[in-house]
Amino acid sequence: MLHAGLCMVRQYCAFAGIAHGHNAREFFARLVERRIATPYTAAHRRARLYHAHHRRLYTAIGEPHSRFRKPLPVGRAMERLMMLDAVLEQPSIPWLATERDKWDHFVRTFGTSLTLEWPPQLRFGTPPHITLRYFPDRQPIGVVEADQAYTFLYLATKPWTTDLHAFLQRHVDLLRSIRRWTVRVLLPPHLFGARESLLQRVVPPAGGETGIAEEEIERETRQRANWLKWEGIDRKARPKAGAERLMPAGRKFPELQRGELSREGIEPNPATSRN
Secondary structure, three states, X not given: OOOOOEEOHHHHHHHHXXXXXXXXXXXXXXXXXXXXXXXXXOOOOOOEEEEEOOHHHHHHOOOOOOHHHOOOOHHHHHHHHHHHHHHHOOOOOOEEOOHHHHHHHHHHHHHHHOOOOOOOEEEEXXXXXXXXXXXXXXXXXXXXXXXXXXXXXXXXXXXXXXXXXXXXXXXXXXXXXOOEEEEEEEOOHHHHHHHHHHHHHHOOOOOOOOOOOHHHHHHHHHHOOOEEEEEOOOHHHOOOOOOOOOEEHHHOOHHHOOOEEOOOOOOOOHHHOOO
């Protein structure tokens, strides 16, 4: 509920550490019967999603007004499942999902060294009536090692880089204060055809003068693993041997001179193929 508001049976089983079988399916059937959750049929007819929307559930986790309670199109649901899968891939680390969780964590971690300019923020209104909202992006942050290493998830939903640029710019000051960070960019199936054009608009072309040698990559990642990863969900997108490249982030984001950009493919997302 914190990361997506919905799930598939297999995702719930992975989270709960239980077998994917009859008991799990019966559990979701009872949720539907009690009107706690609503089932959706995905584009792949064998895939069934369950949207948890009951107010009491969200009140119990401190999010009674969560937007995840609202119904949504199947396409948006599949995007949220991608995000949930990315979180479940790293079950050993805690994930910060809400604005409050992120604020509390970084205030507690950095203490008095945290300035109000560090966290990503959006301003609304005009002086003197300005509302400031911190951590406005509903993208999970994984705490790999508090005060040392973090993973920032970003789900691309459009075939251009404007939103990604804005996301990175909002996080610039925070990223500069963290020793090691990774930004994982997740691409839904309908954007996979735009993968190369997206990459080219964010980083210099692979093989150009800005590329760095493999030994430099290895040395740099030992010292400071700041990566921007492009991830897809199509087996065909797996890079060819030697295709993985790191590009200096400073060309597009001067504030992140120590950051690197990389791209990679991953296995097909089970959310599109099985329940």
